[in-house]
Amino acid sequence: xxxxxxxxxxxxxxxxxxxxxxxxxxxxxxxxxxxxxxxxxxxxxxxxxxxxxxxxxxxxxxxxxxxxxxxxxxxxxxxxxxxxxxxxxxxxxxxxxxxxxxxxxxxxxxxxxxxxxxxxxxxxxxxxxxxxxxxxxxxxxxxxxxxxxxxxxxxxxxxxxxxxxxxxxxxxxxxxxxxxxxxxxxxxxxxxxxxxxxxxxxxxxxxxxxxxxxxxxxxxxxxxxxxxxxxxxxxxxxxxxxxxxxxxxxxxxxxxxxxxxxx
Amino acid sequence: xxxxxxxxxxxxxxxxxxxxxxxxxxxxxxxxxxxxxxxxxxxxxxxxxxxxxxxxxxxxxxxxxxxxxxxxxxxxxxxxxxxxxxxxxxxxxxxxxxxxxxxxxxxxxxxxxxxxxxxxxxxxxxxxxxx
Numbered sequence: 001x002x003x004x005x006x007x008x009x010x011x012x013x014x015x016x017x018x019x020x021x022x023x024x025x026x027x028x029x030x031x032x033x034x035x036x037x038x039x040x041x042x043x044x045x046x047x048x049x050x051x052x053x054x055x056x057x058x059x060x061x062x063x064x065x066x067x068x069x070x071x072x073x074x075x076x077x078x079x080x081x082x083x084x085x086x087x088x089x090x091x092x093x094x095x096x097x098x099x100x101x102x103x104x105x106x107x108x109x110x111x112x113x114x115x116x117x118x119x120x121x122x123x124x125x126x127x128x129x130x131x132x133x134x135x136x137x138x139x140x141x142x143x144x145x146x147x148x149x150x151x152x153x154x155x156x157x158x159x160x161x162x163x164x165x166x167x168x169x170x171x172x173x174x175x176x177x178x179x180x181x182x183x184x185x186x187x188x189x190x191x192x193x194x195x196x197x198x199x200x201x202x203x204x205x206x207x208x209x210x211x212x213x214x215x216x217x218x219x220x221x222x223x224x225x226x227x228x229x230x231x232x233x234x235x236x237x238x239x240x241x242x243x244x245x246x247x248x249x250x251x252x253x254x255x256x257x258x259x260x261x262x263x
Numbered sequence: 264x265x266x267x268x269x270x271x272x273x274x275x276x277x278x279x280x281x282x283x284x285x286x287x288x289x290x291x292x293x294x295x296x297x298x299x300x301x302x303x304x305x306x307x308x309x310x311x312x313x314x315x316x317x318x319x320x321x322x323x324x325x326x327x328x329x330x331x332x333x334x335x336x337x338x339x340x341x342x343x344x345x346x347x348x349x350x351x352x353x354x355x356x357x358x359x360x361x362x363x364x365x366x367x368x369x370x371x372x373x374x375x376x377x378x379x380x381x382x383x384x385x386x387x388x389x390x391x392x393x394x
Contacts, residue, residue, distance in 0.1 A: 075335075078338065078373070078377075079331060079334050079335050079338065080331075081373065082329075082334050082370060082373050083330075083331040083334055085366075085369070085370055086328060086329060086330075089328075089364075
């Protein structure tokens, strides 16, 4: 309210209260007008107060909604972050599980599962393209004597070392794995029997040069091997392996430390 | 006053609420088909315990894999504990993990991040961690 208004109001109040002016013809009119003016002012103040209250209520509501929204957003981000990490963990566990399911824990070579899978794939490839491929079954000679004479720890060391040399000596696209016990399988794609014969001879030679120290003693091993080339024409993988096995048996019968080719 | 027990399954954790001892234990994997239904029971039990029991509450957790809705549910439960903690009620979480899987501990750390109540992440003895 400006000073002029304030002065005017004071003047009107004084004049309405002045007994000398009570009989003035405009006194009643001014009184009515003054009354109405006060009423309007009161009403306006009330409306302003109410509207302010509404406004502050809406503001409160907005604040609490924004707060809740922010909280939900933070929670959602956290849930997503944790969920991503759980998925990451599962993926790593899956990889570890697959490794465990397809590899021999002692030598870390492939076990039968990937060997058979690869055999089937190579057989299909060979049928399709007419390329030759071979398998070689290798066996450590008189391995039982090592186990019995020096204990299983030494036997395990021999297996690990043999596997290491074998894997280092085969070609990059060959696959070698532990077939069982002291028996190893090498799959040699894109190879005739003659070529596979050379490769297996080299692998056997390298394993023969291995020296495993046991106390004062130095152990070395020899390898017998049987090789077979895939015949095609619907030969089964077990048929192929049986022929390699029979050749291996022949090598053993012929005095070990040697390799034989299946017909 | 009321104990509460849900046997575990391949996709749900074993849950045990012991009203007299003030412990709630959860153990196993959690990827239920309807996680709302499962965790609503847990949530209600914790809520009622905090309201009525007037005793300390400890959560004993041995959780491994949690799917997304289970993560959300666990965060809601931790929020309950956090509120109780601010009201001066004694609450605590012990999250035990197999030291062969350190990642579980890292994930527990993530949950712990916003909690100000006692939240311990403890490696199990390898002898007792058979699950």
